[in-house]
Amino acid sequence: MARTIGVIGGGQLARMMIVPAIELGLEIKVLAETEGSPAHLAATQVGDYKDLETVRKFAKTVDVITFDHEHVPLQVLETLESEGVRFEPSSNALRFAQNKLEMRKRLAELDVPIPDWAEVNSASDLDDFIAGHSGIAILKTPTGGYDGKGVRVVRSSSDATDWLALGKPLLVEEKVNFVRELAQLSARSRSGQWKAWQSVQTIQREGVCAEVMSPAPNADYSKAKEIAEKIAIGLDVTGVLAVELFETFDGILLVNELAMRPHNSGHFSIEGSLTSQFEQHLRAVLDLPLGDVTAVSEYAVMLNLLGSDDKNTFVEHYAKALKLGSGAHIHTYGKGARAGRKMGHITALSNESLDHARAKAMAAYEALQA
Amino acid sequence: MARTIGVIGGGQLARMMIVPAIELGLEIKVLAETEGSPAHLAATQVGDYKDLETVRKFAKTVDVITFDHEHVPLQVLETLESEGVRFEPSSNALRFAQNKLEMRKRLAELDVPIPDWAEVNSASDLDDFIAGHSGIAILKTPTGGYDGKGVRVVRSSSDATDWLALGKPLLVEEKVNFVRELAQLSARSRSGQWKAWQSVQTIQREGVCAEVMSPAPNADYSKAKEIAEKIAIGLDVTGVLAVELFETFDGILLVNELAMRPHNSGHFSIEGSLTSQFEQHLRAVLDLPLGDVTAVSEYAVMLNLLGSDDKNTFVEHYAKALKLGSGAHIHTYGKGARAGRKMGHITALSNESLDHARAKAMAAYEALQA
Numbered sequence: 001m002a003r004t005i006g007v008i009g010g011g012q013l014a015r016m017m018i019v020p021a022i023e024l025g026l027e028i029k030v031l032a033e034t035e036g037s038p039a040h041l042a043a044t045q046v047g048d049y050k051d052l053e054t055v056r057k058f059a060k061t062v063d064v065i066t067f068d069h070e071h072v073p074l075q076v077l078e079t080l081e082s083e084g085v086r087f088e089p090s091s092n093a094l095r096f097a098q099n100k101l102e103m104r105k106r107l108a109e110l111d112v113p114i115p116d117w118a119e120v121n122s123a124s125d126l127d128d129f130i131a132g133h134s135g136i137a138i139l140k141t142p143t144g145g146y147d148g149k150g151v152r153v154v155r156s157s158s159d160a161t162d163w164l165a166l167g168k169p170l171l172v173e174e175k176v177n178f179v180r181e182l183a184q185l186s187a188r189s190r191s192g193q194w195k196a197w198q199s200v201q202t203i204q205r206e207g208v209c210a211e212v213m214s215p216a217p218n219a220d221y222s223k224a225k226e227i228a229e230k231i232a233i234g235l236d237v238t239g240v241l242a243v244e245l246f247e248t249f250d251g252i253l254l255v256n257e258l259a260m261r262p263h264n265s266g267h268f269s270i271e272g273s274l275t276s277q278f279e280q281h282l283r284a285v286l287d288l289p290l291g292d293v294t295a296v297s298e299y300a301v302m303l304n305l306l307g308s309d310d311k312n313t314f315v316e317h318y319a320k321a322l323k324l325g326s327g328a329h330i331h332t333y334g335k336g337a338r339a340g341r342k343m344g345h346i347t348a349l350s351n352e353s354l355d356h357a358r359a360k361a362m363a364a365y366e367a368l369q370a
Numbered sequence: 371m372a373r374t375i376g377v378i379g380g381g382q383l384a385r386m387m388i389v390p391a392i393e394l395g396l397e398i399k400v401l402a403e404t405e406g407s408p409a410h411l412a413a414t415q416v417g418d419y420k421d422l423e424t425v426r427k428f429a430k431t432v433d434v435i436t437f438d439h440e441h442v443p444l445q446v447l448e449t450l451e452s453e454g455v456r457f458e459p460s461s462n463a464l465r466f467a468q469n470k471l472e473m474r475k476r477l478a479e480l481d482v483p484i485p486d487w488a489e490v491n492s493a494s495d496l497d498d499f500i501a502g503h504s505g506i507a508i509l510k511t512p513t514g515g516y517d518g519k520g521v522r523v524v525r526s527s528s529d530a531t532d533w534l535a536l537g538k539p540l541l542v543e544e545k546v547n548f549v550r551e552l553a554q555l556s557a558r559s560r561s562g563q564w565k566a567w568q569s570v571q572t573i574q575r576e577g578v579c580a581e582v583m584s585p586a587p588n589a590d591y592s593k594a595k596e597i598a599e600k601i602a603i604g605l606d607v608t609g610v611l612a613v614e615l616f617e618t619f620d621g622i623l624l625v626n627e628l629a630m631r632p633h634n635s636g637h638f639s640i641e642g643s644l645t646s647q648f649e650q651h652l653r654a655v656l657d658l659p660l661g662d663v664t665a666v667s668e669y670a671v672m673l674n675l676l677g678s679d680d681k682n683t684f685v686e687h688y689a690k691a692l693k694l695g696s697g698a699h700i701h702t703y704g705k706g707a708r709a710g711r712k713m714g715h716i717t718a719l720s721n722e723s724l725d726h727a728r729a730k731a732m733a734a735y736e737a738l739q740a
Contacts, residue, residue, distance in 0.1 A: 015392060018392055019389050019393065022411065025683070025685050025702025025704050042411055288692050289695070319659060322653070322659040325659070325662060327644065330394065331394070
């Protein structure tokens with residue numbers, strides 16, 4: 001049986017994959033960009049994931065490769081796949097995660113509900129779309145964006161002269177008037193097994209995930225799951241798939257973004273689900289039977305720990321935070337402190353209410369601040 | 371805050387300490403005896419823990435040192451303590467874990483219930499004790515024994531001529547006529563906080579732990595906890611303390627063995643307790659507030675996965691075992707296969723009964739064989 005998993009990228013997602021690898025007795029090796037990455041314990045190689053030779057060398061040390069992020073160039077993936085290297089997800093799926101324009105085209109083909117969109121190749125393309133959508137739109141660079149980067153609200157093509165000057169196609173979308181944002185996490189294996197966690201509600205602040213509530217209160221769970229399954233199959237996704245959704249004032253769900261890897265919206269599953277997203281990802285990548293994703297408690301709330309400055313790593317406040325005995329589970333990622341950086345997260349469970357879970361998490365959150 | 375924990379020994383206990391270190395964002399470094407140990411992911415040094423210079427070098431890379439086993443020579447510990455190195459547990463406690471004769475003397479001083487015992491320095495010492503105890507006794511080498519090694523049933527001094535010839539004191543104990551064996555796991559921090567998990571029942575086969583039931587059905591929990599606390603304080607134990615107990619036909623609890631580290635009888639706590647023994651051990655070693663040890667479910671059963679031959683590492687049967695969807699949690703330790711070796715364990719939880727938990731664990735256990 002394939003049992004040595006390679007992970008490209010040494011961030012917190014790779015770090016959290018190490019845990020189920022230890023527990024299940026699987027070998028895990030990480031190709032990190034830098035020394036001292038969050039996943040340094042499993043880092044067997046440090047190098048540039050954009051370099052074919054670097055990735056080829058790494059591939060020779062593992063049975064199958066998965067990812068901490070979606071940024072490995074498609075050409076690198078395709079070349080190595082032609083040499084027999086197994087990536088999960090494969091280049092067939094990742095091409096859509098890497099290019100938002102390709103993703104929109106494919107989702108439209110699949111008849112998945114998405115916001116109005118168009119490809120923009122000129123200022124007039126953009127102005128036409130804006131004119132047809134109440135004078136406002138969301139402009140995106142098809143590649144390279146994450147956590148709010150590569151996304152801009154525009155009211156005229158003059159708001160995007162820099163991007164238009166690059167001469168590359170852009171993606172424009174309607175600015176969806178949404179009530180809230182949801183996410184649907186699921187996992188699919190190569191042999192086709194698919195399992196979905198409960199739909200969650202996410203709260204973003206300044207384009208970064210701040211809070212996740214599981215389950216999303218009063219949401220159309222069956223629709224969210226139907227969309228996620230359609231995408232997982234239609235885009236041939238293997239491993240964890242996160243589908244970020246807008247819920248409109250009419251209660252319609254529209255797909256916002258996709259991530260083909262464990263995702264911030266699924267961190268609650270470490271304590272909140274019988275099988276965490278990280279264990280499920282490893283199972284899916286190895287094409288092992290997927291685990292039971294039943295919730296461990298009625299409610300879970302996850303709060304992200306974003307860096308407040310260049311000093312507080314939160315660990316120095318553990319004595320205070322753990323003394324509360326609130327039952328909140330504190331995770332930090334071993335990163336140097338930097339304002340706005342994702343440094344860790346807190347999950348609290350409750351059988352009473354989301355508010356009860358949030359209060360427990362918030363107590364720990366506050367104790368960890370300066 | 372001290373946050374870099376050193377662990378001497380690269381076995382499965384060190385391996386399982388890596389998990390809470392990753393989750394809590396603590397640094398963990400392991401001094402392993404060999405390359406490719408179960409804890410190899412965190413192994414920053416490979417060397418002989420009996421060598422002062424090796425341990426001194428390791429100590430310089432960490433804030434505090436704890437253990438995967440109790441075999442570091444007392445002299446090494448004492449020398450480095452005099453140089454300012456912090457060990458948890460310290461040599462003050464470990465002297466009792468390393469020497470069963472010293473342990474019996476100290477427990478007798480503390481008035482902890484123990485089997486009848488005597489120090490043996492000659493054949494006649496031994497024959498006298500045997501004569502006073504219905505012609506049978508348990509003879510132990512005070513140092514170096516574990517998992518049934520260094521323990522022998524004797525009916526006459528002629529059963530122990532080899533050990534007596536060594537000219538070192540031996541420990542003889544009455545052969546306790548016990549109904550069953552229990553274990554009481556607890557943890558204590560340097561500043562004196564102490565917390566105990568539920569008392570468990572253990573089933574040994576050929577001197578090796580085979581099964582653990584949590585909680586032990588119908589046991590004198592308060593007595594078990596009282597004994598454990600007395601020992602933790604009286605022997606100045608820090609970190610996890612496992613107290614193995616005999617329950618006699620009169621319902622009396624007698625202390626059999628001690629372990630001053632996470633212990634096989636506490637593996638159920640990974641899934642079965644809000645705070646696992648491995649997380650609690652790290653907290654205690656860093657003198658952080660101890661976590662809540664409330665049980666996650668009414669019942670938990672752990673089965674050890676002992677090697678059946680030199681081939682089956684159990685991982686190759688995961689597809690079959692995980693397909694059962696029994697909800698059992700399978701752990702393997704990344705060891706090469708060897709008959710009788712502790713290769714992993716399985717824990718299953720239930721709110722119905724111990725039998726229900728055992729059935730779930732046993733289904734996975736059977737699927738992992740051959």
